Amino acid sequence: MANRILSHEGIIDSFGHVNVRHPLHKDRYLLSRSRSPANLTRGDIMEFTQDGEKIGDDPRSPYKERHIHGAIYKDRPDVNAVTHHHARPIIPFTMNKVSLRPMFHMAAVIRKEIPTWDSQDEFGDTHMLLDSMEMGHSLSKVLGQNSVALLRGHGCVCVAQNLNAVCLVSMGARDNAEPVHQTMQIGEVTALTDGEIDMASELLLNDMALARAWDYWIARAGFAGL
Amino acid sequence: MANRILSHEGIIDSFGHVNVRHPLHKDRYLLSRSRSPANLTRGDIMEFTQDGEKIGDDPRSPYKERHIHGAIYKDRPDVNAVTHHHARPIIPFTMNKVSLRPMFHMAAVIRKEIPTWDSQDEFGDTHMLLDSMEMGHSLSKVLGQNSVALLRGHGCVCVAQNLNAVCLVSMGARDNAEPVHQTMQIGEVTALTDGEIDMASELLLNDMALARAWDYWIARAGFAGL
Amino acid sequence: MANRILSHEGIIDSFGHVNVRHPLHKDRYLLSRSRSPANLTRGDIMEFTQDGEKIGDDPRSPYKERHIHGAIYKDRPDVNAVTHHHARPIIPFTMNKVSLRPMFHMAAVIRKEIPTWDSQDEFGDTHMLLDSMEMGHSLSKVLGQNSVALLRGHGCVCVAQNLNAVCLVSMGARDNAEPVHQTMQIGEVTALTDGEIDMASELLLNDMALARAWDYWIARAGFAGL
Amino acid sequence: MANRILSHEGIIDSFGHVNVRHPLHKDRYLLSRSRSPANLTRGDIMEFTQDGEKIGDDPRSPYKERHIHGAIYKDRPDVNAVTHHHARPIIPFTMNKVSLRPMFHMAAVIRKEIPTWDSQDEFGDTHMLLDSMEMGHSLSKVLGQNSVALLRGHGCVCVAQNLNAVCLVSMGARDNAEPVHQTMQIGEVTALTDGEIDMASELLLNDMALARAWDYWIARAGFAGL
Numbered sequence: 054m055a056n057r058i059l060s061h062e063g064i065i066d067s068f069g070h071v072n073v074r075h076p077l078h079k080d081r082y083l084l085s086r087s088r089s090p091a092n093l094t095r096g097d098i099m100e101f102t103q104d105g106e107k108i109g110d111d112p113r114s115p116y117k118e119r120h121i122h123g124a125i126y127k128d129r130p131d132v133n134a135v136t137h138h139h140a141r142p143i144i145p146f147t148m149n150k151v152s153l154r155p156m157f158h159m160a161a162v163i164r165k166e167i168p169t170w171d172s173q174d175e176f177g178d179t180h181m182l183l184d185s186m187e188m189g190h191s192l193s194k195v196l197g198q199n200s201v202a203l204l205r206g207h208g209c210v211c212v213a214q215n216l217n218a219v220c221l222v223s224m225g226a227r228d229n230a231e232p233v234h235q236t237m238q239i240g241e242v243t244a245l246t247d248g249e250i251d252m253a254s255e256l257l258l259n260d261m262a263l264a265r266a267w268d269y270w271i272a273r274a275g276f277a278g279l
Numbered sequence: 280m281a282n283r284i285l286s287h288e289g290i291i292d293s294f295g296h297v298n299v300r301h302p303l304h305k306d307r308y309l310l311s312r313s314r315s316p317a318n319l320t321r322g323d324i325m326e327f328t329q330d331g332e333k334i335g336d337d338p339r340s341p342y343k344e345r346h347i348h349g350a351i352y353k354d355r356p357d358v359n360a361v362t363h364h365h366a367r368p369i370i371p372f373t374m375n376k377v378s379l380r381p382m383f384h385m386a387a388v389i390r391k392e393i394p395t396w397d398s399q400d401e402f403g404d405t406h407m408l409l410d411s412m413e414m415g416h417s418l419s420k421v422l423g424q425n426s427v428a429l430l431r432g433h434g435c436v437c438v439a440q441n442l443n444a445v446c447l448v449s450m451g452a453r454d455n456a457e458p459v460h461q462t463m464q465i466g467e468v469t470a471l472t473d474g475e476i477d478m479a480s481e482l483l484l485n486d487m488a489l490a491r492a493w494d495y496w497i498a499r500a501g502f503a504g505l
Numbered sequence: 506m507a508n509r510i511l512s513h514e515g516i517i518d519s520f521g522h523v524n525v526r527h528p529l530h531k532d533r534y535l536l537s538r539s540r541s542p543a544n545l546t547r548g549d550i551m552e553f554t555q556d557g558e559k560i561g562d563d564p565r566s567p568y569k570e571r572h573i574h575g576a577i578y579k580d581r582p583d584v585n586a587v588t589h590h591h592a593r594p595i596i597p598f599t600m601n602k603v604s605l606r607p608m609f610h611m612a613a614v615i616r617k618e619i620p621t622w623d624s625q626d627e628f629g630d631t632h633m634l635l636d637s638m639e640m641g642h643s644l645s646k647v648l649g650q651n652s653v654a655l656l657r658g659h660g661c662v663c664v665a666q667n668l669n670a671v672c673l674v675s676m677g678a679r680d681n682a683e684p685v686h687q688t689m690q691i692g693e694v695t696a697l698t699d700g701e702i703d704m705a706s707e708l709l710l711n712d713m714a715l716a717r718a719w720d721y722w723i724a725r726a727g728f729a730g731l
Numbered sequence: 732m733a734n735r736i737l738s739h740e741g742i743i744d745s746f747g748h749v750n751v752r753h754p755l756h757k758d759r760y761l762l763s764r765s766r767s768p769a770n771l772t773r774g775d776i777m778e779f780t781q782d783g784e785k786i787g788d789d790p791r792s793p794y795k796e797r798h799i800h801g802a803i804y805k806d807r808p809d810v811n812a813v814t815h816h817h818a819r820p821i822i823p824f825t826m827n828k829v830s831l832r833p834m835f836h837m838a839a840v841i842r843k844e845i846p847t848w849d850s851q852d853e854f855g856d857t858h859m860l861l862d863s864m865e866m867g868h869s870l871s872k873v874l875g876q877n878s879v880a881l882l883r884g885h886g887c888v889c890v891a892q893n894l895n896a897v898c899l900v901s902m903g904a905r906d907n908a909e910p911v912h913q914t915m916q917i918g919e920v921t922a923l924t925d926g927e928i929d930m931a932s933e934l935l936l937n938d939m940a941l942a943r944a945w946d947y948w949i950a951r952a953g954f955a956g957l
Contacts, residue, residue: 142913145917147835252405720770724767
């Protein structure tokens with residue numbers, strides 16, 4: 054359902070993915086086989102160790118970039134869901150010093166600092182995909198304790214405590230990029246204060262607000278009868 | 280129906296709301312329980328005093344920000360419908376001195392002055408939601424006799440004499456923000472004159488024009504058979 | 506069908522209209538009663554003299570702005586179809602000297618000169634609607650032999666030899682405004698030459714090209730079985 | 732299916748086309764009769780020599796601009812599919828020196844150089860359509876060994892080794908134009924390096940990635956059951 058939601062809301066398209074830490078085996082995660090998020094169903098979900106190895110005898114091809122997720126699950130016990138996406142409005146922010154810091158309350162969930170990881174720094178010219186645990190760890194180090202990290206010329210990674218929340222964070226990154234860009238063309242951007250970001254994000258990430266958003270997203274994505 | 284219309288037209292999403300003064304008890308208002316506007320039905324409507332207290336023994340959770348509405352109904356006997364929303368194109372205008380004054384006739388309904396309320400001025404760092412009568416009154420004072428007030432880093436509030444009209448005003452705020460932003464990039468914005476705003480808004484807010492717009496909105500929102 | 510097409514393509518919404526010269530009585534025109542173009546059906550069409558008087562004993566309310574059309578039909582025997590609309594991307598061009606001259610071949614149908622009519626010039630402060638023959642004539646004089654005229658702070662009027670063509674011209678005005686605006690932000694706009702506009706518009710307005718476009722529009726607007 | 736995909740994704744509209752080299756007769760190509768891509772079906776496909784002559788006794792009208800394709804098939808034995816389209820975001824880049832070089836990995840498929848062909852250079856004022864083999868050859872010479880060429884005031888042509896790939900290249904041109912334009916308004920554009928373009932495009936144009944994208948596109952275009 055998170056895959057369908059993020060597809061419907063224009064965050065992921067034929068590429069990009071969302072995944073979740075295994076609810077019983079904390080050192081594993083669940084992620085679809087390599088397939089467009091818009092198309093997949095329950096049967097497409099595979100199980101991986103944190104090192105990206107398939108659990109069991111599964112012949113299906115996984116996403117090359119799954120190593121992003123394993124590396125973050127290792128480093129961040131507070132994180133239970135991760136997305137990697139290329140929502141177009143964030144691309145301009147991946148290659149310069151313009152801050153994506155939240156400028157309106159709904160975006161507070163992306164938190165105060167949004168660092169940028171550049172594959173050139175440690176790996177030089179690559180095919181731009183994070184397809185090794187080494188690259189996953191490198192990105193995870195730049196992400197640190199933040200909720201969103203940008204990838205130069207590529208996209209971003211978003212993390213949260215659960216699937217509902219990581220959807221809100223993923224949309225928040227896109228929904229903040231657009232008005233920041235627009236505001237820069239007509240005046241100064243006034244970001245939220247540290248206190249506002251702390252308080253607004255706590256409120257938006259509580260169970261009641263997340264349930265309300267989820268209820269809205271699944272209806273839009275066509276799960277109206279659920 | 281107003282909730283569905285404003286959702287369909289992209290004014291409100293999982294957050295934001297529209298409500299109406301009680302047609303019989305002028306000191307009460309009707310507002311949905313805390314639920315996404317796109318999803319709600321007639322049974323979700325709750326009744327409140329102007330101080331935001333639930334009428335009767337209703338166990339459902341109301342919107343935290345309902346106090347916006349009660350405070351305005353107290354101060355503005357001419358107002359019978361209020362929306363609070365975060366339509367994205369208005370966000371850049373909530374944090375600077377750029378005027379949202381109408382630049383084309385369809386936006387005349389947002390009226391001559393569009394003041395900005397900043398939660399920092401009286402309340403300092405907050406979670407950005409107007410969840411007390413005190414904040415509601417503070418906003419209502421800034422709104423004054425105008426039809427739209429912006430909320431810094433947050434969104435706006437729109438008021439009108441009835442539900443049809445408040446939908447037109449809500450869309451007018453968004454529909455004016457976009458061309459003002461675009462015009463600033465290629466030249467000078469020429470706002471409508473006071474006389475034009477008075478005459479055009481009177482014409483657009485008459486019953487016949489509102490009925491025509493409503494007829495259009497409900498067809499688009501899927502109420503075609505009504 | 507032209508009403509439905511222009512609604513579906515985002516040219517007209519609850520306001521704006523399209524009409525056609527009467528095929529048998531050249532001094533009359535056909536225009537819907539005052540209703541949203543998206544909703545209307547064959548039975549909504551009314552008949553008017555060029556002075557905007559209803560033919561026969563028709564109790565329905567006509568559009569206030571019908572006088573735009575009558576005045577143009579009087580002055581331009583080559584014109585058999587007219588639209589009046591407020592497609593948002595053209596609004597920024599109604600209030601400054603930035604030229605809307607075509608910059609790509611599909612927009613050549615809007616022709617070389619796009620004059621602007623300002624209601625202030627002859628009428629001072631108004632409610633911005635062209636609701637008299639006097640205003641219609643004033644606009645028609647500014648339009649002259651061109652295909653599109655802008656209305657300051659309001660929208661535009663488009664004319665052509667038939668309904669198919671006036672739809673293409675109406676979309677051309679919007680479709681040219683967007684890239685002109687975008688190009689101004691990254692460099693110089695190079696408009697088409699006079700020769701290119703003449704030849705490209707002649708090609709696009711021939712029967713075969715118009716039939717191909719019409720075939721596309723009606724399928725999109727939901728008339729797939731026709 | 733490629734026609735439907737490109738229509739649904741907003742690359743082609745009532746004009747623009749996609750075609751493929753004949754799989755058995757390498758000196759022929761398959762292209763629809765002159766009809767909107769969104770509407771056509773299998774029966775609309777016609778067969779042409781590389782000089783644009785119809786194979787057999789086919790009474791239907793072909794696209795005037797088919798000569799683009801024949802000229803490229805002659806010059807580029809590695810190319811098996813070609814599109815010609817006017818996706819709006821690329822129009823501003825057809826008339827200035829602003830580089831469309833890829834700035835994010837998904838756009839790497841449009842390759843390092845994106846030359847511009849101007850009909851004025853060899854043909855002076857025209858109706859802007861490439862309706863002769865002479866114009867086709869002129870464009871093909873400017874395209875050279877690249878994957879995309881822009882046409883001044885008109886649109887672009889995209890080539891690839893197969894239909895899946897030419898869809899990805901066609902969308903890549905549009906999807907790169909948008910963030911390049913946006914980035915120029917807030918800072919410097921950092922294009923991908925030569926090595927990154929080589930490696931990322933090779934990865935995206937392999938069979939597995941193309942199948943995943945195709946699977947997504949056909950579901951969106953309404954071929955969900957296939």
